[in-house]
Amino acid sequence: MRLLHTSDWHLGQHFMGKSRQAEHQALIGWLLDQVEEHAVDAVLIAGDIFDTGTPPSYARELYNQLVGQLYKAGVPLLVLGGNHDSPATLGESRELLAHLGTTVIASTHEDVTTQVIVLPQRTGEPGCIVCAIPFVRPRDVLHSQAGQSAEEKQLSLQTAIQEHYAAVHAAALAKMLSLANSLPGKLPIVATGHLTTVGASASESVREIYVGALEAFPTTAFPPADYIALGHIHRPQRVGGLEHIRYCGSPLALSFDEARQQKEVLLVDLDADGLKAVTALPVPCFQGLVAVSGNLDSLRGAIAAAAAEGSRERPTWLEVTVAEDDYLADLPARIEALTEGWPVEVLRIRRQRGNTAARLDAAASETLDELSPHDVFARRLQQEELSDEMQAALNERYRAVVAGLQGEEA
Structure with a gap:
């Protein structure tokens, strides 16, 4: 079968x-x-x-x-x-x-x-x-x-x-x-x-x-x-x-x-x-979908590389994350100028500093009372470069330890 x-x-x-x-x-x-x-x-x-x-x-x-x-x-x-x-x-x-x-x-x-x-x-x-x-x-x-x-x-x-x-x-x-x-x-x-x-x-x-x-x-x-x-x-x-x-x-x-x-x-x-x-x-890729990041100088090369995956009939869809130059007020216009003439279409522009600040603000506003033990452990694992198998094994072991401790307290 x-x-x-x-x-x-x-x-x-x-x-x-x-x-x-x-x-x-x-x-x-x-x-x-x-x-x-x-x-x-x-x-x-x-x-x-x-x-x-x-x-x-x-x-x-x-x-x-x-x-x-x-x-x-x-x-x-x-x-x-x-x-x-x-x-x-x-x-x-x-x-x-x-x-x-x-x-x-x-x-x-x-x-x-x-x-x-x-x-x-x-x-x-x-x-x-x-x-x-x-x-x-x-x-x-x-x-x-x-x-x-x-x-x-x-x-x-x-x-x-x-x-x-x-x-x-x-x-x-x-x-x-x-x-x-x-x-x-x-x-x-x-x-x-x-x-x-x-x-x-x-x-x-x-x-x-x-x-x-x-x-x-x-x-x-x-x-x-x-x-x-x-x-x-x-x-x-x-x-x-x-x-x-x-x-x-x-x-x-x-x-x-x-x-x-x-x-x-x-x-x-x-x-x-x-x-x-x-x-x-x-599965073949039927539509180019590419995320690029960097300052305005390095983005030129990244956008050119992404354009190689597209065509005039089906341009590559881009997400552009801007670092260093992300403070510029006219950022969308500058990105548009970088992509002009290339078979790409920008769907989203992100400012790296703004994204980082938002994450830091969110993290700073949290307290341990708002997080479960599993949340804390998951965030600690995110800081490590581990294989899927190792992450799964550590998660299983951690859940077993927590369950055991909760059983003892009961």
């Missing part, structure tokens, strides 16, 4: 006054080529297919185009709701899309068996069982209780989400048993999720989704699935260094701090023995 794992398309994103329609159109064409070239059995989108709950008409048209083209290719599609998606918007076409080989799980269901999806291979034979878990909204799994502290609310939500995973996984095991007599071997189980996990590295375009309630979901709370396909974090990565728990990341850079990331989708190969391989397919 070969799955293509992708997420966070954010169709309809309005990026600093610019539409991403042409990029998403190119992405769909590229993806369909990969599906055919690599003989993909099914495509899984792990949340945030749309950028807002009320996507523009062209975004819905792109979505329908993807559904129709995959159906024409004989490849089923599984779409999960994300925190940007509206359950009502995704759900409105669910029954219609089911006739076109697409399964939509827009939100969690009270009957968890409806979240157990058997994805077929191209031959029509069952290929894997998916615990199809979208973004879990607290109101769907949790009843708030008066008098709870912030930490108690966080623990309650984590427990409720973990229990939902366990219930869906149990239903998946029951489904496997019901199919056992008609299959030569057991089916691999894939779980999904749209959330932040402990140790995941985010970017500025990723919204916090459990503000004040759940910082990150621990990897140990996931069920024992053969592969866990995650969405929400835009940077592709293994979680905690584990091969079978993956963020595929967004296929397009959704903010300037993602501009230098190599975007990708993941090919996931599974069989009766479980996970066999995960292969990253690099």
